[in-house]
Amino acid sequence: MDNQEIWKDIPVYEGLYQVSNLGRVKTLERNVFSKGKLHYIQKEKILKTSLYKDGYEKVILQKDKHIKTYKVHTLVAICFLNHKPDGTHKIVVDHIDNNRSNNNLNNLRLISNRENLSRLKRKSKYVGVHWCKLNQKWKAAIWIDGKRKSLGYHLDEYSAHLKYQEELNKLKENVHT
DSSP states (O other), X not given: OTTOOOEEEOTTOTTTEXXXXXXXXXXXXXXXXXXXXXXXXXXXEEOOOEEOTTSOEEEEEEETTEEEEEEHHHHHHHHHSOOOOXXXXXXXXXXXXXOTTOOOGGGEXXXXXXXXXXXXXXXXXXXXXXXXXXXXXXXXXXXXXXXXXXXXXXXXXXHHHHHHHHHHHHHHHHHHO
């Protein structure tokens, strides 16, 4: 049952495009008109994807002469995980296996942006901490209101973790005062 491909309409593009649980996007068969007359019949076909520089697959969708580019994993999450992108990026779509071109529903989940950034960068057991190859030290950083705040470089992983926790506690105190 896992390999069965299920297709769903893409919101705003109903009757034009669908996305599948396997991470494929297709255009649906339809009549295309020009100047009020039937111009041609658009056949159903799987869309070819291309890659953003950061490795995410993208497709281009068109409706009423408006063209928009979408990340494929976002379309899968919208249709199958009820993801509602709101521009704040508080909740993001995560590739569980870190392979940005694996857009299979089984490889996607919704998590907080803070968790996603920490998970991707850290080679640490602590959130907000990652190894900096350039300086050969542990770096602590935290995201506040969409901006990254560096908390410095540390000789050991645990010290960086303590600095992150200290900053996190300050944020919590500010919320409660």
